[in-house]
Amino acid sequence: MSKNKRSPSNQTMTRARTAQSTSDRLLEIDGLSVEYQLPDRTIKALRDVSMSLEEGETLGIAGESGSGKSTLALAILQYLGDNGNVSGGSISFKDTSLLDASDEDLRSIRGNEIAHVPQNPQTSLNPSITVGEQIAEVIRLHQGKSSTEAKEDAIGILRQVNISDPEENYERYPHELSGGMQQRVLIAMALSCNPELLILDEPTTGLDVTTQSKILSLINELKDEFNTSIVLITHDLGVLAETSDRVAILYAGELVEKGTTSDIFSNSANPYTRGLLAATPDIETERELKPIPGNIPNLDRVPDGCIFADRCEFVEDECRTGQIDLEAVDDGSGHVTRCRRWEHVVDEPLKTSESEGTTSGPVDEAYDSDRKLLEAKNLTKTFGETGLLDQVFGGEQPVQAVNGVDIDVCESETVGIVGESGCGKSTLGRLMVQLLDQDEGTIEFRGEDISSTSDAFDEFRKDTSIVFQNPDSSLNPQKRVYTILERPLDLLADGAEQDKDERIAKLLMQVGLGPEYATKYPGELSGGEKQRVGIARAFASNPKFVVLDEPVASLDASVQANILDLLQELKAEYNTSYLLISHDLSVVNHICDRVAVMYLGEIVETGPKSDVFNPPYHPYTQALLSSIPSMDPEDDRERIHLEGDVPSARNPPSGCSFHSRCPKKIGEQCEQSKPELEGTNAGGQDNRHRVSCHLDEEQMNEPVRET
Amino acid sequence: MLQNRNARIGLGLLGPMIAIVIVAPVLPLPDPTATDAANAFASPSAEHWFGTDHHGRDLFARTLLGGRVSLLFGLGSTAIGLLLGVPIGLASGYFGGNVDEGLMRFMDLFLAFPSLLLALLILAVFGGSMQYAILAVGLVFTPRIARIVRGSTLSERNETYIEAAKARGESHTHILVHELLPNVKSPIIVEASIRIGFGILIGTSLSFLGLGAQPPNPDWGYMIAESRDYLYNSPWFMLWPGLFLSITVLGFNMLGDGLRDILNVEIEEQ
Numbered sequence: 001m002s003k004n005k006r007s008p009s010n011q012t013m014t015r016a017r018t019a020q021s022t023s024d025r026l027l028e029i030d031g032l033s034v035e036y037q038l039p040d041r042t043i044k045a046l047r048d049v050s051m052s053l054e055e056g057e058t059l060g061i062a063g064e065s066g067s068g069k070s071t072l073a074l075a076i077l078q079y080l081g082d083n084g085n086v087s088g089g090s091i092s093f094k095d096t097s098l099l100d101a102s103d104e105d106l107r108s109i110r111g112n113e114i115a116h117v118p119q120n121p122q123t124s125l126n127p128s129i130t131v132g133e134q135i136a137e138v139i140r141l142h143q144g145k146s147s148t149e150a151k152e153d154a155i156g157i158l159r160q161v162n163i164s165d166p167e168e169n170y171e172r173y174p175h176e177l178s179g180g181m182q183q184r185v186l187i188a189m190a191l192s193c194n195p196e197l198l199i200l201d202e203p204t205t206g207l208d209v210t211t212q213s214k215i216l217s218l219i220n221e222l223k224d225e226f227n228t229s230i231v232l233i234t235h236d237l238g239v240l241a242e243t244s245d246r247v248a249i250l251y252a253g254e255l256v257e258k259g260t261t262s263d264i265f266s267n268s269a270n271p272y273t274r275g276l277l278a279a280t281p282d283i284e285t286e287r288e289l290k291p292i293p294g295n296i297p298n299l300d301r302v303p304d305g306c307i308f309a310d311r312c313e314f315v316e317d318e319c320r321t322g323q324i325d326l327e328a329v330d331d332g333s334g335h336v337t338r339c340r341r342w343e344h345v346v347d348e349p350l351k352t353s354e355s356e357g358t359t360s361g362p363v364d365e366a367y368d369s370d371r372k373l374l375e376a377k378n379l380t381k382t383f384g385e386t387g388l389l390d391q392v393f394g395g396e397q398p399v400q401a402v403n404g405v406d407i408d409v410c411e412s413e414t415v416g417i418v419g420e421s422g423c424g425k426s427t428l429g430r431l432m433v434q435l436l437d438q439d440e441g442t443i444e445f446r447g448e449d450i451s452s453t454s455d456a457f458d459e460f461r462k463d464t465s466i467v468f469q470n471p472d473s474s475l476n477p478q479k480r481v482y483t484i485l486e487r488p489l490d491l492l493a494d495g496a497e498q499d500k501d502e503r504i505a506k507l508l509m510q511v512g513l514g515p516e517y518a519t520k521y522p523g524e525l526s527g528g529e530k531q532r533v534g535i536a537r538a539f540a541s542n543p544k545f546v547v548l549d550e551p552v553a554s555l556d557a558s559v560q561a562n563i564l565d566l567l568q569e570l571k572a573e574y575n576t577s578y579l580l581i582s583h584d585l586s587v588v589n590h591i592c593d594r595v596a597v598m599y600l601g602e603i604v605e606t607g608p609k610s611d612v613f614n615p616p617y618h619p620y621t622q623a624l625l626s627s628i629p630s631m632d633p634e635d636d637r638e639r640i641h642l643e644g645d646v647p648s649a650r651n652p653p654s655g656c657s658f659h660s661r662c663p664k665k666i667g668e669q670c671e672q673s674k675p676e677l678e679g680t681n682a683g684g685q686d687n688r689h690r691v692s693c694h695l696d697e698e699q700m701n702e703p704v705r706e707t
Numbered sequence: 708m709l710q711n712r713n714a715r716i717g718l719g720l721l722g723p724m725i726a727i728v729i730v731a732p733v734l735p736l737p738d739p740t741a742t743d744a745a746n747a748f749a750s751p752s753a754e755h756w757f758g759t760d761h762h763g764r765d766l767f768a769r770t771l772l773g774g775r776v777s778l779l780f781g782l783g784s785t786a787i788g789l790l791l792g793v794p795i796g797l798a799s800g801y802f803g804g805n806v807d808e809g810l811m812r813f814m815d816l817f818l819a820f821p822s823l824l825l826a827l828l829i830l831a832v833f834g835g836s837m838q839y840a841i842l843a844v845g846l847v848f849t850p851r852i853a854r855i856v857r858g859s860t861l862s863e864r865n866e867t868y869i870e871a872a873k874a875r876g877e878s879h880t881h882i883l884v885h886e887l888l889p890n891v892k893s894p895i896i897v898e899a900s901i902r903i904g905f906g907i908l909i910g911t912s913l914s915f916l917g918l919g920a921q922p923p924n925p926d927w928g929y930m931i932a933e934s935r936d937y938l939y940n941s942p943w944f945m946l947w948p949g950l951f952l953s954i955t956v957l958g959f960n961m962l963g964d965g966l967r968d969i970l971n972v973e974i975e976e977q
Contacts, residue, residue: 461875469867470867473867476868476890537871
């Protein structure tokens, strides 16, 4: 599959050309403003945004939700929808003004020259057409090729985006592919007509770190091999550091800072960018997270002065009046910032480069085998047990979600569970609070088997609680916050006679919300506020043990840091133990004392965080850690890419379940015998650091050899 | 609510109808059963605003009073349908598995009978009493309401707020009544308003067949039945009860459509 760039002179379309054409400037956005018209108000989603993209360059656009980054992508494509319109500025692609182009011209530009990969692969592919056919259709439509030619091309592109067995996968339907494969198919579809500009909207959101790392290296490959220009939109700064040449930061519809990636990551001159950097957990530097206070403002009324002023730590009176212009920080690199006080800002040391020496969580002290709060032994859970009918008619194999897991949690300890999606970590969390009944195994709470007496179970229920991943669905939309917090008090709290109103007001204060929130419905709250209510509900009954199921996964970075801080505070105050379930190793590293790494329902490595992460022993842990995007753009360490996807838990591989993807597989031994979870020599006393792998320790510590 | 066109029209049609049905018994109307053979088939006049029927009875009084049985029939049968269908649908959707199978197959039994036929059957067995007919139609409505409630419950029961309730040890009853029911109320309200319209039609049909309201008491269905033979001589006779019946049923249906739009929007906004 060759990739021929068409030069502008080959274009047959009629276009309005500007007088002087800038040679290698592909996309030029100048003073762009976009408004959304709602029945009762107008949302000024973008205001005076200017940026440009050179050929072969990757431009990263970052910001919290509501910052207008997706609107910008849609504006470039002229896909704003009925209620959105461009109220000012211009967008030119090569020498064509996209705002003035006719519908026919636009149709030909989209797909042929500008391709868009939308955010959600599940809903962007047609579920009833094979993925190959969907790609071939684009080729036929845009390039007028015959069916056989289009099929050949489509298979070539699938190979190009590193899909194994492209001929076979051509015939598959979207639901038969994993999330990472679907995302590749979408990228393949976008590439099918050799676009000069590729717009990727949150290409790795919702994917596991291992898959994310593969998609990111694919993006970098595209740039290196085919000189494709890319606009990459994301909320994840690590993704930008990995891929972008230049970065633009949006906040509340305004461009607040723009510059080369190293300008932004190591020399940011904008308080908001610095806030984002300080709020994002980074596994390499153990620094304190610094949340950005407050929320993104409503965009129907834009205040005078700096829009970030209310949340800014550098704010002075001069920030509140007049229009704030972009000021050049460094003329040479084009580094600009929208801040009047940037000279003061750059004098402050940047949080990422500073190692404060204080780690956030207590490291090892919390573990004390005499103070075990909860101990689960041999927990096993299988879903979809085959009944008689299934056996007769050949129903599906049951899924072994959790397979013989031993785990213990001590008083005031935070234990983290990490693993890719489908590894059974959420099921384990639900077993640990008995939302699900285990098929096998026991749970001891304070040394007593909770299933032995009903008193023991009641005590367990009273002292345990759970915080869920998605705050939108974990609060009943029909109930006021007061009612939501009242039930656990009625049911579980000691001394129910105490003044409930007082207790609810106190709970709300503790989670950083005012007592006035008691009368609100969940629909009136932001995502972060909802999660705070969810946390308040979990703490209403003074629990001793709380399962945190991806508590920050659906929140923006600045909010994420707030919630993590809050969880730390509450832990100190209530003397609670946590079981933190997360796919995000940086989050786990940030607040956990001990870590367990799960793969296909089993724990493959466990131990104190410092032993597990530094250096990692199990090849899977190594791969997970190496997949995390680094916040340091200069970092070019080798990534370990795992082969394929997580195998199906219906039919797990024999022997070591990781052998099918293991980069350090030693041979038949791995396929045939299952390794035991054994203590390492380096782990020292009482076998706390345990790994299940046939390799010996020296082999585990070796770097992965190149294949 | 009044911003929705359908709901506005529905309420505009229903408001006067319901007011008439409630107020009619205390209005100074002529005696609806007093016959006046000499004055049969009279056209509308100052004395008889809607004209008279084949016995010379005043059609204005008979039409205004004739809606009570029909409306009662619609409301009563729907109330019975909700009383039985909502708990069945909630339990079926929430517990799933064998409970769901058992309840739904039992409901299918009722679904197999056309509603009018079952009502006729019950009236034939228990005698021409209105209570039994209302009960019969209520039973026929039950599976339809149960299915709608079950469907909404199925999508709600996997929301994590239900898990949160289980995690703090709530009873099933509490979860069903306090957590689930408020979240499935919109489809219930919409379905109920459409069911009432159906119920009125069935009640009127029974009277039309002579099985509902008994003569000489006025009733729309019975009046339409009587007027059939005189359609050419006196169109007024059929026009008034037919018009009132149509307006009432149309009103409930439009209200139902309007409510669906309004409640859907509310759900989306949440």
